[in-house]
Amino acid sequence: MAEKIFLCRKSEMGDGSMRQVCPRGIDGELAVYRVNGSIYVTDDLCTHGMVALTGGDLEGTTVYCPLHGGAFDICSGKATEKPCTTPLRTYEVVVENDDVYCLYGE
Numbered sequence: 001m002a003e004k005i006f007l008c009r010k011s012e013m014g015d016g017s018m019r020q021v022c023p024r025g026i027d028g029e030l031a032v033y034r035v036n037g038s039i040y041v042t043d044d045l046c047t048h049g050m051v052a053l054t055g056g057d058l059e060g061t062t063v064y065c066p067l068h069g070g071a072f073d074i075c076s077g078k079a080t081e082k083p084c085t086t087p088l089r090t091y092e093v094v095v096e097n098d099d100v101y102c103l104y105g106e
Helices: none
Strands: 003-009 017-021 030-035 038-043 057-059 062-064 071-073 079-081 090-096 099-104
Touching: 003 017, 003 030, 038 099
Parallel strands: none
Antiparallel strands: 003 099, 017 030, 030 038, 038 090, 057 062, 062 071, 071 079, 090 099
């Protein structure tokens, strides 16, 4: 069963921004993105280069890996630029008032 995990406050993020979060109970880091007022959450580790995506660039709903320039769609996790080919894991987002959560687990 999925667990609701607190990530951050929506008001702490400007539009077009991303941040790395390391919530309790999760092995690894997550990336939280705010684009056009919507929140998206993915794993923060590039599936190709093993580097934090939050160190790269965000253009619209595309995040670019800082290592080799590969890219992912943050909405679907789909790899959109080579050398990335393996999709990025995405998470269902729950926003309650100003609090941002993701559903994590099975």
